[in-house]
Amino acid sequence: MPGKQRLGATRFAILINETGYAQKTMKALVLSQYEGPLELTTLDRPQPQAGQVLVRVHAAGLNPLDVKIRAGKAAHAQHPLPLVLGIDMAGVVEAVGAGVTRFAPGDEVYGMTGGVGGIQGSLAQYAAVDADLLARKPANLSMREAAALPLAFITSWLGIVDRAHLQAGQSVLVQGGAGGVGHVAIQIARALGAEVFATASARKLALIGQLGATAIDYGAQSVEQYVQAHTGGAGFDLVVDTVGGATLDASFAAVKHYGHVVSALGWGTHALAPLSFREATYSGVFTLYPLLSGVNRAHHGEMMAQATRHAEAGQLAPRVDARRFALSDAERAYEAVADGSAGSKIVVDVD
Template identity: 40%
Template structure:
């Protein structure tokens, strides 16, 4: 089968087209013919820094996100059969082969059914970003209807899904963007208020949007100084969830303590890294919920650009250049 392999750590040039043997499903597994694979920032970080398992040998196939059609099922698989359309998050970090390939073998328990109404490329761009947004807002952030949430980088891969999910949950959604085009984009997704962070201090603006009270929840998708300053956008007893590592030395912990703020991290790869099947099954349920919303139009994954499989290196260059609205995908086949 055709695939793209990471042949070494380094720049995008280490991603090389190759031919690999067709994978065969074992007991409880399905083989999926991939139509598309999502591109995520974690892919570029792994390419640059190395695999999660430092003992794993190169070459490796990257890509956590996939969507396609079931080709074959191993023994003991119930509820999935050849021809079924599916999406999933699996592999791509050095523990199992990823989805920059024509085919992938996946534990059937982690595969979500995909309605016919959903475009396969859009579906492939969804899993990692949607699970991150869902867990950050609801599992970690405990967002409830009527609350005010600040989503950083609302036009980004995670951010644009978080804006929609928060809005559909009945929250008042405030988000940050950099320019006119991104502001129009997030308003089209349902953002109630938009902060141009290059023109206004976002913490001051968030407090102004809430009559000086501050927001109930911040979902930080940027990290660093943005994460640290976010504690000043929160109301007393507010919650900060970041999808990046905490900048511990920069956070005003005295302010956080005084206002009884909860500060939480969200890494949706943890269930896969820690081999927690129970948590991965929960993530599949999140994907099933998102797939239904994609089908009925209440959730939209915006695909900014599509690349042929063999142009994975160029897709990485595009992502690392910054400024992408929504997601990038590799189109692989039917």
């Protein structure tokens, strides 16, 4: 029976762990100094502890945050040296630790699982991962596509659903809609029944239209002009800022009375008077907090399960750069993220 086979596989995996499974080795990229080289190194393969699963990593998605961590410039996401980078991953469960019942060897999974706060990242053949951070990979997405989703989806969902409680029929403005987080935010908002608008540069307006949103050229129109053109001057129910800085200030000017602004980049000094005059509210999103603190990690797995549901319903698809990178040439992958040459998510093929 399927149930008995699944239980047998789980018990077998635990038995292997208890008999020295972790003594085997794996290849991983190790950073020994900030801004230094990524060195392909042989390490002991980790052993899943209670509540963890051992994942054979197939693909690792790279984010601008990964570049900042490597450079030692992300004070909010410090990762002690030596370190294995990589926040997003997709792979196959190899073994499970004590107490894990949601996953079994052979399950395809994905999530935002490490690369910060001393937790091993995804640029390695294997990772021992807190099972609460994982969800079943969408059946209709490749490993590469799945690895491109976690950070972008979680950041977007936290803002749009958890903070703003978006309702069908509301208007949403996504600032930076062609970016890694922005293009996912557009798809989530549309899946929830909102009328979606998004800002982008002139050369990326076509992508906004392809995603089903109304495109706004931020270089050709002032905030006042596009608010007047698309809302009759009333403003948007929700503004999702994925850019920060002056764009967050513009977001305060674009929201309607009693509306809401959410941002994952609310750093620096900002005047809140525009919000006050509109009796609008603001929320910040700190996507890494559960990884760094250990608090509320199960919600990350719950959000990734929502991503799977929307992806399999045809409502969510990540954009992945066509270039292929292996562990041995991941330096080039980091360069592609750092120099801005990637028009979509960079993914490293680990396995």
